[in-house]
Amino acid sequence: MIRLFCEQRDSGHEGEGLGKISETPFSAEHIVLVGPSVRYLHIASFPLLLWLIQHGAGQCFPEHLRLKYRMNLINRLRHRSEIRMPITTHRTSSQRHSTFYRACGPEEGPLVIMTHGWPELSISWRHQLVFLGQLGYRAVAPDMRGYGGSSLYSEKHAYAQTEIVQDMIELIDSLGRETAVWIGHDWGSPVAWNVALHHSDRVSAVASLCVPYGFSGHPDSLDYSINRDLYPVEHYPAGQWDYQLHYYENFDAALQEMEENPERVVKLLLRKGDPAGQGQPSATASTRKNGGWFPSTGVPDMPLDTDVVTPEDISTYAKHLNENGFFGPAAWYVNGDANQAYLDSAADRTLSMPVLFVHATYDYVCDTTTTGFADPMRALCPNLTEERLACGHWMAQEKPAELNTILERWLTEVADYPA
16 A cells, blocks of 8 residues: 655644654545645655655546645645755767757656747746646756757758757657657747647647747748738838848858857847837848848847846856857758748648647737737647737746746646646
């Protein structure tokens, strides 16, 4: 019989002595009585308790009792600072590629893989790694190809989606898993979408922040996502996507601008959403007309937005961009033809697995609020859940608590993927 060791306290305060330890059968009756009433737990017994919860102790319970009290107890315990699970670092390598990744949570927990975008790192998922890990998931976030501690390549074509998706298949293989829930953001979203499209057998469910399904990766195919009331074609032919064409036409100049001062670049970019930007053309719509990102003044020195990042976060981003440069991150943008061919190779683009999309109201580039950017996704994803947050593009860092609540609810209630 499985027995659960709980600390019983009749008086005193947490942290004073050990109290009375009793051995109690882990049964449906006991869970009904004890589950909601747990107030204190000696830290030495927490790993045992969490292990029992995560591994389905009491599988003979009715499902509604097992889920209710498991989540009740985890919710009571996960915010205690002394049980915060660490983020650990790892590397997996094959003959073709090496991926550095961060992970949190029990190694045998249900797998969630989160893919970042430009110009970020695996630390962009730091809030989700800890949150999901403490729920009992094995949360994994790789540095994507061309970023951080993962492999760098000197040819632009090495950053096509076909290569990046293969990196992810090698990653999940190295973890000894058949399937995962995949969550992407920015350029990490096409990666998650493409894994779901081309390797559906490796996907339990898929989610994306800001970038909906249906985007091939070529700016010429994005007219349906442009608000022509805001961006008249005679003035803004590429709408808010003009900056992407700048990479195609002036790749070396774009790199030079970014590499002048990577720390200033990330401080400028990683900022919370601004409601005042609604109804105003995005600066990205005039990149070519202006002759670049910062044609005359250089990268402005903006104050740190501490609602999104810490000084340590900025230092980490800047360190790797200084060491690696922007060639890899920028090369993701200039593989539109190859990425379109990859999308076209799928005879049926329907995604039948559970899909989550989270809109960002104040993301004025990936605008799903005033445009049809999300319409192809709605047509191709029959099991789609849509949520919205009042935030800018860097959702996972700007609104971590709100996003984590959405992810937890979707994983457990819709995707049927409880920890």
